[in-house]
Amino acid sequence: MTEGNFVDYVKVSLSSGKGGKGSTHLHREKYITKGGPDGGDGGRGGHIIFRGNKNLWTLVHFKFKKHFKAGHGENGSKNRSSGGDGDDVYVDVPLGTIIRDAESNEILLEITEDGEEKMVMEGGMGGRGNWHFRTATNQTPRYAQPGVSGQEREVILELKVLADVGLVGFPNAGKSTLLSVITSAKPKIADYEFTTLKPNLGIVEYRDFQSFVMADIPGIIEGAAEGKGLGHYFLRHIERNATLLFLIPADSNDISKEYEILLDELRRYNPELLDKDRLVAISKSDMLDEELMDEMRVELDKDFSSVPYMFISSVAQQGIQELKDRLWAMLNDSPD
Template sequence: MRFADYAKIYLKAGNGGSGSAHFRREKYIPKGGPDGGDGGRGAHIILRGNANMNTLLDLRYKKYIKAPHGMPGGKQQSTGKSGEDLILPVPLGTIAYEFETRKLIGEVTEEGQELIIAKGGKGGLGNTHFKSSTNQTPRYAQPGEPGEEIVVEIELKLIADVGLVGFPNAGKSTLLAATSAARPKIADYPFTTLEPNLGVVQLPDYRSFVIADIPGIIEEAHQGKGLGLRFLRHIERNRVLLFVVAANTDIKAEYEILLEELRQYRADLLEKPRLLAISKADLHPGYELPEEPQVDIPYVTISAASGHNLDALKEMLWMMMQTISEDE
């Protein structure tokens, strides 16, 4: 399945049905009073969270969505049928904005959660509502209100326990494949990963957590360079950030560049718990680094190729998440 994390759609919610201006007419009651019913509500357009989805592909190519109208009111004060709400299933982590103003409409983060992104119009009142002592036979009813018309931007920010942050070719995809059942594309050239990948990491005693492989960051990614802002937003919803830097690079310098890109994009991301995994440690004899990296966070040397320290890494991440849960 292709990954899609953005959609721009024109929405038209249903119009409300018109109220009825009907009068009671029966065999022995030729001049009965008003009995017109109210119109039905126009259909809403609603996003509904679906934990089994992980892409906005179903919405990506829908440019125009129109919901059904409410039915007009009838005689004997019968209310018209409301339009059937249009439900759009979306992955957890979906956010909707008004396109013109970028005003936040809402976000969907839980299974079954519903978010109305375009409201249907109210049905008009029937003529029974307008009867009074001075107007016994109102010959008018209220028209239904128009449904909301809006252009929305829908974005997906992946929800994962751990997000992998690193440069292209740092070994993130290899690490994801070695620690989970995910099978991302892996090759020895930059930007092999063009879309985020999710994997479930299994630990003993039925423990597990979700890890997200984010496409590689480059310098000035916060300005849109490389794959830029499109993927930086996926880091926002991760509980723990796992920085991945290759052992055959200037570890401290690369870590600080990654840190600065996150700071420039959203400074509060640096408040998340962080761990450094120094990948490709098998390039050094005995997995020993020539010198200790001068970084301000815990680190562990790993090799996805040989499995070196992968179990230790998973346990460290698990313990970090348990600490977060206790603080929440």
């Protein structure tokens, strides 16, 4: 999937169907010239229903279709025949999609499971026919209810990527390189900041044909929680990750400080993110010799006393299998 096809935010217009009119028919047949009321009810208007689809990964299909309109209910007819219901419209969305009201920004519903169906707008109720309004004093009512109008609303669809592991780090920390090595994904890689502008997903193949999903999230900068840089655009994707993998390059001026800045941005955006399992990977460690690595371990053991860390190199393929083992253990709550 190319970066341009990753769409995770879109506005669409929805219209539910109008209910059909009730009938005002009076019964007529041979030898019965003045029968009573027998007008049927109108059918209900079609609903707008959102449905989870595990085969969808982005909202790109909404770039070409942004208006959804359900069918109108049919009018009632004679012999107390009800009109047919309007056709419901099913809108398929990827798992992890939030539907918000465009005007109030209120969250209307959330789709997280395959095949899950949730109605966001009901169709209008069909009007009742004149058969319902007969009384002892008015045996031939010549009126019926009109159908209730459908609803119209604009909603915002917002996708939060569903992944087991989310890569967190500053721009140009080597996240895309790691993803390209550890999975079959082909993210854009270059030697400048903000190469990645959209989240990239990759499937990590593990032992015995097992696997887990890793997401490369665009780089964090200071002030991201307030919307600086790519801001909230990417921070929302981290909310759905079970484990956070912090990637800090070995040539960083201060590894501990970088980690604290990243952690603070997550804390300011959503304190609940700090409850997730965390692992720190010191990337580009092929630049370090064993002696320098031992010196760094002395400092890191003090600073990362409560968070596990490890040295890796995506280019030199150092520590990659150990990283997979550690992540798999964290995802499966293994003591190892």
